[in-house]
Amino acid sequence: MTDSQDLSSFSKIVYPALREELHQVINQAGDHSTPDLLEMITYQLGWTGEDAGPKAEGKQLRAVVTLLACEAAGGDWQIALPAAAAVELLHNFSLIHDDIEDLGETRRGRPSVWKIWGKAQAINTGDAMFALANISILNLADSVSTKAALQAGALFHATCLHLTQGQHLDISFEDREEVDLDTYWKMVGGKTAALLAFCLQAGALTAGADLEIQAHYRDFGQYLGMAFQVQDDILGIWGAEDQTGKSVTDDLVTRKKTLPVIYGLAQKKTFYQTWTAGDITVEKALQLAEILQAEGGRAYAQSAADRLTDLALAALQKAQPEVEAGEILNLLARNLLQRSN
Numbered sequence: 329m330t331d332s333q334d335l336s337s338f339s340k341i342v343y344p345a346l347r348e349e350l351h352q353v354i355n356q357a358g359d360h361s362t363p364d365l366l367e368m369i370t371y372q373l374g375w376t377g378e379d380a381g382p383k384a385e386g387k388q389l390r391a392v393v394t395l396l397a398c399e400a401a402g403g404d405w406q407i408a409l410p411a412a413a414a415v416e417l418l419h420n421f422s423l424i425h426d427d428i429e430d431l432g433e434t435r436r437g438r439p440s441v442w443k444i445w446g447k448a449q450a451i452n453t454g455d456a457m458f459a460l461a462n463i464s465i466l467n468l469a470d471s472v473s474t475k476a477a478l479q480a481g482a483l484f485h486a487t488c489l490h491l492t493q494g495q496h497l498d499i500s501f502e503d504r505e506e507v508d509l510d511t512y513w514k515m516v517g518g519k520t521a522a523l524l525a526f527c528l529q530a531g532a533l534t535a536g537a538d539l540e541i542q543a544h545y546r547d548f549g550q551y552l553g554m555a556f557q558v559q560d561d562i563l564g565i566w567g568a569e570d571q572t573g574k575s576v577t578d579d580l581v582t583r584k585k586t587l588p589v590i591y592g593l594a595q596k597k598t599f600y601q602t603w604t605a606g607d608i609t610v611e612k613a614l615q616l617a618e619i620l621q622a623e624g625g626r627a628y629a630q631s632a633a634d635r636l637t638d639l640a641l642a643a644l645q646k647a648q649p650e651v652e653a654g655e656i657l658n659l660l661a662r663n664l665l666q667r668s669n
Contacts, residue, residue, distance in 0.1 A: 335656050335663075339392050342405060342412075346391055349413040353464045357456050368453040369460075372420050372441050384436050390527050391416040393660070397531025397545055400653035408534040410467035411480055415527055417461035418484075422491060424454035429499065458488075472534050480530050487526040494518020501585040505604075506593050512585070513554070521553025532647070544647035548640050552661050555636035559665050561586035562629050565617050580613035587632060588625035599623050637665050 350373070358366035370376040374384030391412040398408035426432065427440040428447055434440060442450035465484045468477035497515035501507050528549035532542045564579040564586055579586055583603075592599040599619045608616065620626065640661055649657060 335392070335396075335660050338396060338399075338656060339388075342392060342395050343388070345406060345409060346388065346395070346412055346416070349409040349464075350416060353413055353417070353460050353467070354457075356463070357460060365453065365456055368441055368445055368449065369457060371444075372424060372435075372453065372457070373416075374436065377438065379438050384438055386436055388416055390419055390523060393524070393549075393657075394527040394531045396653055396656060397528045398535045399531075400649035400657055401532040401535035401537040401541065401545065401647070402650060403531075403535025407471040408468075408531050410464050410471065411484075411530045411534060413467075414461045414464035414484060415523065415530075417457045417464060418488065418491075419523065421454045421457040421461065422495075424450055424457070426495075428454075429495075468534065472536075476533060476536075480533055483526055483530060483533070487522050490518045490522040492518075494520070494522065502583075504585070507585045507590050509587075509590060509594075512587060512590055516554050516557045517550065520557040521550045524553035524556075525549035541647055544643050547643035548647065548657070548661075551636045551640035551643060552664070555633045555640060555665050558587050558629055558633040558636065561588060562626060562633065565589075565620065566626060575610075576617070577610045577613035580616050581608050581610060583608065586629075588620055588629045591628045592620045592623055592625040595623055597623055599625070633665060637661065 354366065354369050354373075357369050367376060371380075374380055374382075374386065377384075394412040394415050395405040395408050399405045423435060424441050427435055428442050428450055432440055433443050440450070441453055445453070462481075462484075465481050466477060468480050472480075494515050494517065497511060498519050501515070525546045526549070529542050529546035532545040537545070561579075563576075564584070565576060565588055567576055569575060578584075580589075589603075593603060599616060602612070602616055602619060641658065644654065644657055644661070647654075
């Protein structure tokens with residue numbers, strides 16, 4: 329483990345091994361006279377192309393959390409490397425497809441894969457990464473028991489389905505005038521929280537934790553992911569641009585059905601009337617943000633984020649993690665959600 333209870337210190341230790349694990353898996357994509365496919369994959373991972381480097385690679389948070397959960401549950405993080413690599417590949421597969429579906433032209437400060445190579449090749453590159461992720465998760469059989477590897481594989485496939493279900497709902501929200509809260513939570517539970525829940529449970533599973541402990545780690549990840557999405561919803565309307573990396577009017581201008589908006593529409597008051605009265609300009613979005621805050625949308629969402637954070641931290645406590653790794657996970661949750669107590 330690390331000498332200090334700090335996620336960045338742990339990350340620096342595991343990054344080289346994670347990258348080597350990824351290399352071993354993705355090199356297969358260059359077989360059969362397809363070196364260009366390998367280039368697209370390494371570009372998406374931030375390893376190659378203009379401005380390649382740490383910013384383009386991203387924080388690889390989900391992969392690192394998988395390894396940290398293994399350590400927290402009493403295992404050696406190295407045995408969970410195939411699962412961590414699978415998570416990183418799956419996450420990047422979803423980003424490639426998200427960029428195509430949302431027509432997102434940039435990713436981590438660089439042109440998206442589809443903007444460089446076209447949508448058809450980008451879809452295929454995402455598909456290749458999905459296939460490689462499935463190869464990687466089964467490589468767990470080399471470091472844990474065959475039974476544990478198969479259990480992790482089954483969880484992984486269920487998670488993949490859950491992700492697509494969440495994405496389906498998120499896309500469908502664009503064509504709905506209103507979205508009920510129950511459907512919102514199902515969307516968030518799939519699109520945002522499912523993969524993080526898998527990371528925590530898979531890490532505990534590889535460490536040999538029993539089903540009850542695995543469930544506590546899973547719940548920690550699920551609640552944490554949901555709370556993070558709600559916090560992101562709040563920042564998308566009232567956050568600072570240097571904090572979110574986008575204009576704070578974007579979510580309202582594009583009529584994104586975030587939790588504060590769903591709450592505000594359900595009240596059928598001034599926010600609802602203004603929202604439904606034609607197109608939303610930047611000026612109108614600023615007005616809507618003020619109205620929504622006055623009608624309780626921000627307070628409602630913050631209360632939900634706080635409640636989910638408390639549930640996440642309670643689940644982590646029940647998991648009884650190893651002290652140092654547990655403290656890193658606790659700090660991670662608080663830092664992600666900007667909680668001080």
